[in-house]
Amino acid sequence: MAHLSKQLMTEEKQTELFKQLSDIIARLDKTQSPKFLEELLGEEEKLMLSKRLAAIILFIEGHSSYRVWTLLKISPSTADRIRLNYQIGQYGNIQKFITENKTEHARILNILETILQAGLPPRGRGRWKSTLEKLNH
Numbered sequence: 001m002a003h004l005s006k007q008l009m010t011e012e013k014q015t016e017l018f019k020q021l022s023d024i025i026a027r028l029d030k031t032q033s034p035k036f037l038e039e040l041l042g043e044e045e046k047l048m049l050s051k052r053l054a055a056i057i058l059f060i061e062g063h064s065s066y067r068v069w070t071l072l073k074i075s076p077s078t079a080d081r082i083r084l085n086y087q088i089g090q091y092g093n094i095q096k097f098i099t100e101n102k103t104e105h106a107r108i109l110n111i112l113e114t115i116l117q118a119g120l121p122p123r124g125r126g127r128w129k130s131t132l133e134k135l136n137h
Contacts, residue, residue, distance in 0.1 A: 053094070055079060057108055059086040060095055 009017075028036055041049070051072045056070045059082065069079035085091060098105050 052082065053104075054112060055082045056086060056091050056094055057098060057112065059083055060098060061109070061112075 025033065025036070037046070051074055053072065054072055055068050055078075058071070063071075063080040064077065065083050068074070068083070069076050072079075086095075098108070
């Protein structure tokens with residue numbers, strides 16, 4: 001879990017630090033950014049940000065809060081908070097990026113689809129055949 005200092009920083013200084021971070025990230029290329037984030041973020045932070053992005057994408061795709069919290073293993077209150085923020089337009093830039101970048105959108109959806117179907121046989125004819133065969137042997 002992230003630990004924040006109890007010593008407060010002025011909003012102006014916080015804004016400047018965030019701007020510096022944003023500027024650095026904007027200059028990274030596809031090979032540098034994963035390494036940079038790997039070194040910068042702790043395990044909890046990586047997981048939290050990944051789940052938050054996945055939840056936003058699932059809401060963009062029209063999934064329910066129930067589906068989001070059960071799928072991503074987040075609390076119902078977290079899913080509801082993200083859904084509410086999505087509904088009031090707080091994630092407009094993320095939504096625009098995701099919907100305008102079709103290949104990235106498709107890639108993320110493929111990953112989420114894999115998670116959604118975790119352990120289920122493939123769709124289509126004969127979907128349950130291999131499962132039934134395993135049960136009969």
